[in-house]
Amino acid sequence: MIQALFFLHLFLQRQAVAPQGAAPARVLLQSGIAAENRNDLDRALAEFRKAAELDPSSPEVLLRLGDAYMKKHDAAEAIAPLKRAAGLNPGSVPIQQLLGYALLAQGYAAEAIPHLETARDPGALGIAQLENDEPAKAMVNLQSALESDPDNPDLLFYVSRAATAAGSQSTDKLLAAFPSSARAHQTRGQGYHQMKMIPEAVKEYEQAIAIRPDLPGLHLELGEIYAGRTEWPKAEEQFRAETKSQPGSAEAAFRLGDALVQEGKMKEAAEELRRSDSLHPNMPETLYAMGRALAAADASAAEQALTSVLKIEQNTSLAAQADLLLASIHRKQGKSALASREMEDYRRIQGLRGQ
Amino acid sequence: MQSVVRKRGILLVLAALPVFAQLVTRAPQFQLTPLHGVDFVLRNSPTPRKYLIETMPGGVALLDYNNDGLLDVFLVNAGHVPDPLRSPVHFERDNPAYWNRLYRQNKDGTFTDVTVQAGLQHAGDTNYGMGVAVGDYDNDGFPDIYVTNFGKNILYHNNGDGTFTDVTAKAGVAAGGWSVSAGFFDYDNDGKLDLFVTRYLDWTPETSKTCGRIEEPMYCPPGEFGSTTNILYHNRGDGTFEDVSVSSGIAAKKGRGLGVAFADYDGDGFTDIFVANDAIEQFLFHNNGNGTFSEVALDSGAALNNSGKVPSGMGVAFQDYDNDGLPDLLITQLPHEPYVLFHNDGNKSFSAQELEAGFGALSETSSGWGVGLEDFDNDGWKDAFIVQGHVFDNVHSYDNSLRYRDVPLLALNNRGHFERGNVGPTRAVAGRGAAFGDLNNDGWIDAVTTSLGDGPQFYLNRGGKLHWLTITLRGMSSNRDGYGARVQVNGQVRFATAAGSYLSSSDKRLHFGLGDNSKAEIEIRWPSKIRQTLRDVPADQFLIIKEPERK
Numbered sequence: 001m002i003q004a005l006f007f008l009h010l011f012l013q014r015q016a017v018a019p020q021g022a023a024p025a026r027v028l029l030q031s032g033i034a035a036e037n038r039n040d041l042d043r044a045l046a047e048f049r050k051a052a053e054l055d056p057s058s059p060e061v062l063l064r065l066g067d068a069y070m071k072k073h074d075a076a077e078a079i080a081p082l083k084r085a086a087g088l089n090p091g092s093v094p095i096q097q098l099l100g101y102a103l104l105a106q107g108y109a110a111e112a113i114p115h116l117e118t119a120r121d122p123g124a125l126g127i128a129q130l131e132n133d134e135p136a137k138a139m140v141n142l143q144s145a146l147e148s149d150p151d152n153p154d155l156l157f158y159v160s161r162a163a164t165a166a167g168s169q170s171t172d173k174l175l176a177a178f179p180s181s182a183r184a185h186q187t188r189g190q191g192y193h194q195m196k197m198i199p200e201a202v203k204e205y206e207q208a209i210a211i212r213p214d215l216p217g218l219h220l221e222l223g224e225i226y227a228g229r230t231e232w233p234k235a236e237e238q239f240r241a242e243t244k245s246q247p248g249s250a251e252a253a254f255r256l257g258d259a260l261v262q263e264g265k266m267k268e269a270a271e272e273l274r275r276s277d278s279l280h281p282n283m284p285e286t287l288y289a290m291g292r293a294l295a296a297a298d299a300s301a302a303e304q305a306l307t308s309v310l311k312i313e314q315n316t317s318l319a320a321q322a323d324l325l326l327a328s329i330h331r332k333q334g335k336s337a338l339a340s341r342e343m344e345d346y347r348r349i350q351g352l353r354g355q
Numbered sequence: 356m357q358s359v360v361r362k363r364g365i366l367l368v369l370a371a372l373p374v375f376a377q378l379v380t381r382a383p384q385f386q387l388t389p390l391h392g393v394d395f396v397l398r399n400s401p402t403p404r405k406y407l408i409e410t411m412p413g414g415v416a417l418l419d420y421n422n423d424g425l426l427d428v429f430l431v432n433a434g435h436v437p438d439p440l441r442s443p444v445h446f447e448r449d450n451p452a453y454w455n456r457l458y459r460q461n462k463d464g465t466f467t468d469v470t471v472q473a474g475l476q477h478a479g480d481t482n483y484g485m486g487v488a489v490g491d492y493d494n495d496g497f498p499d500i501y502v503t504n505f506g507k508n509i510l511y512h513n514n515g516d517g518t519f520t521d522v523t524a525k526a527g528v529a530a531g532g533w534s535v536s537a538g539f540f541d542y543d544n545d546g547k548l549d550l551f552v553t554r555y556l557d558w559t560p561e562t563s564k565t566c567g568r569i570e571e572p573m574y575c576p577p578g579e580f581g582s583t584t585n586i587l588y589h590n591r592g593d594g595t596f597e598d599v600s601v602s603s604g605i606a607a608k609k610g611r612g613l614g615v616a617f618a619d620y621d622g623d624g625f626t627d628i629f630v631a632n633d634a635i636e637q638f639l640f641h642n643n644g645n646g647t648f649s650e651v652a653l654d655s656g657a658a659l660n661n662s663g664k665v666p667s668g669m670g671v672a673f674q675d676y677d678n679d680g681l682p683d684l685l686i687t688q689l690p691h692e693p694y695v696l697f698h699n700d701g702n703k704s705f706s707a708q709e710l711e712a713g714f715g716a717l718s719e720t721s722s723g724w725g726v727g728l729e730d731f732d733n734d735g736w737k738d739a740f741i742v743q744g745h746v747f748d749n750v751h752s753y754d755n756s757l758r759y760r761d762v763p764l765l766a767l768n769n770r771g772h773f774e775r776g777n778v779g780p781t782r783a784v785a786g787r788g789a790a791f792g793d794l795n796n797d798g799w800i801d802a803v804t805t806s807l808g809d810g811p812q813f814y815l816n817r818g819g820k821l822h823w824l825t826i827t828l829r830g831m832s833s834n835r836d837g838y839g840a841r842v843q844v845n846g847q848v849r850f851a852t853a854a855g856s857y858l859s860s861s862d863k864r865l866h867f868g869l870g871d872n873s874k875a876e877i878e879i880r881w882p883s884k885i886r887q888t889l890r891d892v893p894a895d896q897f898l899i900i901k902e903p904e905r906k
Contacts, residue, residue, distance in 0.1 A: 264716070295706075331700065
């Protein structure tokens with residue numbers, strides 16, 4: 001409804017109606033237009049209704065009447081005159097467009113589609129297609145509308161919805177056609193995870209892994225579920241399996257390194273985090289985790305990693321954490337001035353972040 | 356006393372079960388057992404109003420109130436709101452079901468309820484009970500009891516004849532508001548025990564509210580209520596105390612205090628205070644030695660956890676876990692963040708070492724409350740025992756990875772690295788308080804825990820073959836309990852205190868595991884600064900050490 005009114009607004013800016021017809025009807029039409037210009041919509045509607053009674057074969061009068069109903073947010077009443085108008089003048093873009101809007105506003109998306117196609121209105125057409133469960137087609141039209149109006153929040157919203165719906169449709173197809181495939185189990189696992197149904201999610205991932213243990217991302221996603229529940233030994237096991245099957249994955253190496261940090265296996269963690277950094281250099285999270293892993297055993301290397309974090313991150317929570325850890329390292333080394341400086345930076349960031 | 360357990364035949368029954376046989380392969384071997392004569396139930400009496408206080412009780416103290424050499428048990432009860440819809444809210448304590456209870460240990464290991472005989476049945480009819488602190492504040496040789504409440508706290512003076520007298524009004528230590536943990540310590544080394552009281556929130560039943568879904572209301576988190584100050588009472592030595600919270604600097608910081616523990620972390624001879632705060636920075640009050648304290652947690656590295664996050668601090672132990680002679684801090688908190696371990700690095704600073712020490716893999720989805728760093732297996736390294744259970748009774752409805760009832764965590768210390776130990780056959784409870792001590796005087800530390808709506812759990816340590824030494828300090832210039840003394844035995848250090856954990860007070864005797872050593876060398880630095888050394892002390896004994904005269 002809201003989107004239909006939004007497009008109606010655009011439409012009304014564009015339309016130029018030149019009513020013709022019988023003389024009494026023309027007088028009423030002009031009177032109605034004058035009332036409309038005075039924002040007296042009730043009067044305008046009454047005049048257009050009388051004009052339509054006098055000249056029911058005038059597409060222009062019927063269009064004005066339908067338009068007035070739409071302006072009164074009464075799409076249900078607008079549909080009948082607009083349908084008559086479209087029957088009388090099927091090639092009229094304004095009539096097809098307004099009828100499309102009215103039908104869409106009333107939830108008749110499927111019926112609106114041919115009218116909006118005729119009107120060549122990709123934005124409204126995309127919305128109608130989305131409502132009609134045709135997300136792939138909707139994506140094409142909405143993207144097209146977005147090209148000419150790239151900052152339109154409504155269009156951006158619908159593009160996002162269409163993308164989600166298109167994904168969901170593919171998922172449904174996957175689950176229906178290949179219910180026992182690894183990907184189907186993975187997809188169900190993702191869904192359960194989103195719904196925080198963790199035991200069910202874990203079961204699906206385990207089934208997926210049993211079918212295709214080398215499928216990229218499976219162990220990583222299962223490991224992240226365990227990590228989210230701070231079940232670090234299980235998380236480590238999954239991340240380790242992912243790094244084995246995906247030795248080039250910086251993320252898998254980072255996740256494994258972070259899990260090892262959480263388990264206090266600092267030496268092994270540092271090695272894995274260094275490997276992650278070599279695969280994808282200068283990721284601040286990796287560098288920070290490296291700082292944590294090295295803090296006790298190699299203060300100099302930890303300091304280097306944390307200083308690198310601070311070169312990349314400013315005024316973020318990660319930067320504050322890096323300051324805090326650096327302060328701790330400096331304190332341990334008896335460098336109280338350096339520790340104080342890091343604590344000042346920490347407090348400054350916390351102040352900026354309103355904490 | 357070791358035979359107490361066997362006498363009941365429970366051990367034999369359990370040992371016959373295959374599962375038990377598998378679980379007893381690692382020391383220490385605990386046996387969860389009811390103690391004959393202890394019939395206490397911690398009645399927190401949850402209401403539909405979801406008063407947050409219902410989630411927090413209750414404390415337990417292990418003390419020898421009659422000096423017969425056997426530990427007695429004092430348990431704090433909570434209370435009951437007869438009509439939650441009536442305002443102002445009235446907490447019923449007159450009903451015996453809601454009394455605090457003192458159980459005297461008999462020579463045969465059974466217990467007798469001596470609450471009425473001791474005059475401890477009056478808990479204050481407007482009070483909702485929380486915790487307990489124990490200390491001989493008047494140095495008469497008999498431990499006194501301080502009970503914290505939502506309401507007015509109560510100081511019971513031990514008359515030395517098996518009875519107690521409520522001396523709160525005279526002593527001036529009623530506090531008010533929502534008191535939680537408390538502890539006796541001597542902050543000015545004048546030989547008289549002072550008193551520190553943590554307070555949690557600026558909360559009343561009238562300002563209470565519920566959170567969560569309408570169909571499934573839950574208790575509100577602490578951030579929904581105002582923070583408040585802690586209280587420090589100075590012992591004048593005439594049976595009265597002075598509230599020095601403001602002049603000492605303690606009241607300069609508002610927090611959400613739950614646990615408190617004492618130790619001299621920087622070796623300057625003055626006892627410092629650590630307050631475990633819930634969901635804000637922790638407080639470390641450095642004792643300036645002139646009657647004032649400075650809160651230095653953040654700049655000392657003892658305010659935030661390893662990730663720079665504020666811990667939901669609940670209970671705390673302030674002892675040396677890695678035998679470097681410096682007291683460290685172990686703080687329990689909510690799930691999904693490891694229990695926090697602040698290692699004392701020297702230089703007046705700490706660093707969060709919970710991950711290096713292994714707690715990352717031990718805490719997981721548990722919420723911790725009472726905590727002790729005690730050498731349960733007598734191997735010379737202090738282990739951790741943590742009582743667990745979530746705050747909210749319906750937490751599972753909100754996060755199905757969490758559970759309200761939980762079993763305790765025993766974390767065995769393997770040269771500074773903690774690994775999960777076997778707490779033995781147990782059951783999940785909504786655990787809260789925990790006190791530690793040698794209940795049956797067998798040389799092996801036992802644990803007593805409390806749980807909401809349930810009886811206390813007694814974890815009797817069945818022991819092993821390693822040596823031990825248990826020391827009772829008798830202060831002369833220093834306070835009689837010797838609280839604040841630094842005692843080193845064969846390189847291990849303990850800071851004398853009964854405080855720490857959560858809401859609870861432990862056996863004041865200092866227990867040391869000696870491993871294979873049959874002799875011990877003891878070095879004591881008394882609060883009076885007198886130093887004392889004893890050499891070639893035979894192991895496996897209870898030793899009373901009297902503070903020497905000043906030379």
